[in-house]
Amino acid sequence: MLYFEKRQSVPRYFKVIIPIISLLIGLIIGAIAVAIVGINPLDVYGGILSNAFGSWYAFSETLVAATPLILITAGLIVVFRMNVWNIGAYGQYIMGAIFSSYFALFASHGLSKPVMLAVMVISSMVGGAIWALIPTLLKIFWEVNEVITTLLLNYIALYTLKFLMYGPWKNPESYGFPLSKTFPQTAILPVLFKGTRLTVGIIFALIAVLIVWFLIKKSKFGYEVRIIGDNPLAAKYAGISVNRNIIIGMAINGALAGLAGMTEVSGIVHYLQVKIGADYGYTAIIVAWISYLDPLVTILASILFGGLASGGYSLQITMRVSYGIVGLIESITLFSLVGAQIFLNYKLRWKNGSS
Amino acid sequence: MDHHSIYISLLANTVKAGTILLFPTIGEIFTERAGILNLGVEGMMLIGAFIGFIVAYTTKDPYLGFFAGTIAGGIASLIHAFISITLRGNQIVSGLALTIFGGGFTTFYGQKWINMTLNNTLPTVKLPILSKIPYIGPIFFSQDLIVYLSYITVLVMWFILYKTTMGLNLRAVGENAKAANAMGISVYRVRYMWTFFGGLLAGAGGAYLTTSYAPFWLDGITAGRGWIAIALVIFAMWDPLKALFGAYLFGGINALQFQLQASGTTIPSAILNMLPYIGTFIVITISSIIVKTRHVRPPKELGIPYIREEK
Numbered sequence: 001m002l003y004f005e006k007r008q009s010v011p012r013y014f015k016v017i018i019p020i021i022s023l024l025i026g027l028i029i030g031a032i033a034v035a036i037v038g039i040n041p042l043d044v045y046g047g048i049l050s051n052a053f054g055s056w057y058a059f060s061e062t063l064v065a066a067t068p069l070i071l072i073t074a075g076l077i078v079v080f081r082m083n084v085w086n087i088g089a090y091g092q093y094i095m096g097a098i099f100s101s102y103f104a105l106f107a108s109h110g111l112s113k114p115v116m117l118a119v120m121v122i123s124s125m126v127g128g129a130i131w132a133l134i135p136t137l138l139k140i141f142w143e144v145n146e147v148i149t150t151l152l153l154n155y156i157a158l159y160t161l162k163f164l165m166y167g168p169w170k171n172p173e174s175y176g177f178p179l180s181k182t183f184p185q186t187a188i189l190p191v192l193f194k195g196t197r198l199t200v201g202i203i204f205a206l207i208a209v210l211i212v213w214f215l216i217k218k219s220k221f222g223y224e225v226r227i228i229g230d231n232p233l234a235a236k237y238a239g240i241s242v243n244r245n246i247i248i249g250m251a252i253n254g255a256l257a258g259l260a261g262m263t264e265v266s267g268i269v270h271y272l273q274v275k276i277g278a279d280y281g282y283t284a285i286i287v288a289w290i291s292y293l294d295p296l297v298t299i300l301a302s303i304l305f306g307g308l309a310s311g312g313y314s315l316q317i318t319m320r321v322s323y324g325i326v327g328l329i330e331s332i333t334l335f336s337l338v339g340a341q342i343f344l345n346y347k348l349r350w351k352n353g354s355s
Numbered sequence: 356m357d358h359h360s361i362y363i364s365l366l367a368n369t370v371k372a373g374t375i376l377l378f379p380t381i382g383e384i385f386t387e388r389a390g391i392l393n394l395g396v397e398g399m400m401l402i403g404a405f406i407g408f409i410v411a412y413t414t415k416d417p418y419l420g421f422f423a424g425t426i427a428g429g430i431a432s433l434i435h436a437f438i439s440i441t442l443r444g445n446q447i448v449s450g451l452a453l454t455i456f457g458g459g460f461t462t463f464y465g466q467k468w469i470n471m472t473l474n475n476t477l478p479t480v481k482l483p484i485l486s487k488i489p490y491i492g493p494i495f496f497s498q499d500l501i502v503y504l505s506y507i508t509v510l511v512m513w514f515i516l517y518k519t520t521m522g523l524n525l526r527a528v529g530e531n532a533k534a535a536n537a538m539g540i541s542v543y544r545v546r547y548m549w550t551f552f553g554g555l556l557a558g559a560g561g562a563y564l565t566t567s568y569a570p571f572w573l574d575g576i577t578a579g580r581g582w583i584a585i586a587l588v589i590f591a592m593w594d595p596l597k598a599l600f601g602a603y604l605f606g607g608i609n610a611l612q613f614q615l616q617a618s619g620t621t622i623p624s625a626i627l628n629m630l631p632y633i634g635t636f637i638v639i640t641i642s643s644i645i646v647k648t649r650h651v652r653p654p655k656e657l658g659i660p661y662i663r664e665e666k
Contacts, residue, residue: 037464151582153636156636282455285451322463328456328460331456335453338444339437340442341442
């Protein structure tokens with residue numbers, strides 16, 4: 001019979017090979033899912049590939065999708081390392097968008113562009129952080145499960161946005177469409193390359209990754225985070241304040257997710273609407289896992305999954321292939337990744353006869 | 356309609372809407388009792404809702420649809436079971452993957468079913484004598500057969516959990532897998548079985564939604580009910596009887612929201628739609644405080660993989 005035997009050492013290439021194989025399994029099962037409804041998987045993947053990486057413009061769109069992913073994942077890494085499960089990045093992203101839009105829509109008078117953008121950046125980070133700290137404080141004081149509360153706050157944020165878009169913030173000239181007035185020119189992030197939608201948001205994202213990398217690898221905070229993740233009890237005995245680090249981690253996570261919301265409304269959409277961005281919150285969880293919570297690797301993984309999202313989205317329009325295929329590929333990849341973790345600690349062995 | 360019958364119909368709808376939550380809550384209680392945390396309830400419900408809908412639509416038989424959706428939920432749960440039991444993977448992430456999978460699967464295959472409506476929904480079967488009881492009769496016993504099945508499920512599962520060897524073994528596995536194994540219980544088998552059971556009931560909840568309460572297909576039709584069910588497990592403190600109250604409480608919020616919308620209220624619909632989530636948020640906070648102070652606690656080894664010692 002087959003059984004698992006404990007490994008003495010892990011070959012280094014495993015950490016490279018497992019994510020690649022997981023993604024391949026995701027793509028193969030995705031291909032089968034597509035073939036079942038009579039579509040040629042090669043057309044689909046060819047379409048995604050060319051829509052994501054086929055031209056400079058396509059690639060710039062991939063980077064546009066990767067920007068919020070990088071920002072959200074950079075924060076997720078910090079809390080996941082402490083085994084705190086923030087599933088609420090999407091809600092924090094929406095709150096960031098709402099907070100920064102408030103200033104763009106109602107308080108832009110007389111502010112120069114740099115001041116306006118700075119106000120929007122800060123307010124989005126505050127909004128996201130507040131939304132992340134509500135479940136964090138509940139977790140710390142009363143052990144309220146953060147997976148459930150952060151997730152519920154996604155829905156609450158979404159309906160808050162809908163309330164604003166159908167009610168008080170609605171543009172009276174939008175012919176009934178649920179969207180706000182267009183932002184003033186001073187509230188719009190500058191584009192980096194002419195003819196693309198790629199804004200300085202991507203630079204924010206890269207800076208965020210560098211800061212998180214420094215925090216995790218080089219600071220006392222990162223050291224404490226690692227101990228908390230390995231053994232929270234030992235951390236307590238060592239005099240590390242677990243709660244304080246969790247609060248800081250969640251504040252960073254929420255602030256970066258909020259900033260991602262700001263880069264989307266201020267950089268891409270230029271007004272507030274009910275649908276801002278795709279399900280970045282979930283995708284970021286996959287990106288974080290496939291990168292083994294390594295900040296620098298997340299940049300690469302974000303571009304990969306940003307490409308999948310952007311390519312998949314274009315495909316929906318050009319080939320009428322449902323966007324659901326992206327979720328299918330992502331989830332199978334995640335299943336494979338989680339399932340394959342066992343090979344880091346065990347090897348599969350064959351034993352004759354019964355045990 | 357006079358006031359009296361409005362209240363009766365509101366409460367009857369409360370039971371219907373509550374049934375959608377009751378099945379998955381009971382299922383998750385048993386999965387968690389076995390020590391497995393399955394956060395994929397939303398995904399399994401979506402799959403159950405979708406398969407239930409298309410089978411009921413194509414065969415014109417809502418019972419067959421309900422049955423198929425139930426099985427589909429069970430099958431979906433086996434992915435999570437394999438990863439968390441056999442491969443000892445992280446149960447939180449695997450459960451989330453299952454939720455994403457359910458969303459992706461139903462969005463992809465559901466594309467051409469969007470906005471289709473089911474004509475043959477589960478028929479009302481008034482129970483003789485019982486349905487004649489004033490108030491109670493029209494609320495609880497003038498429903499469809501699946502609602503009656505949910506009553507039986509609650510009672511039978513309560514009995515199994517507390518009064519049978521099967522229930523004893525189940526609780527032993529969730530509390531201390533190593534000791535259970537020493538007692539000769541197959542930890543893996545018990546965990547597989549109850550994870551599958553949880554999947555079946557999540558599928559049942561989803562399928563009940565599309566064959567009775569909302570007989571049409573929309574993308575993401577379960578709208579977070581799977582997460583509400585997971586919160587209700589804590590509210591119920593892992594007890595099937597208490598799950599009944601939680602499910603009907605939220606069924607009531609749902610029914611009220613629907614009734615208000617139908618009556619053309621001035622409350623914005625976004626606020627009405629937000630109510631169940633705010634309600635769940637408050638309820639889970641209060642229940643967690645109670646759990647903490649009363650020393651009721653989750654199964655001790657919830658979420659911890661079991662590794663049998665290999666020599």
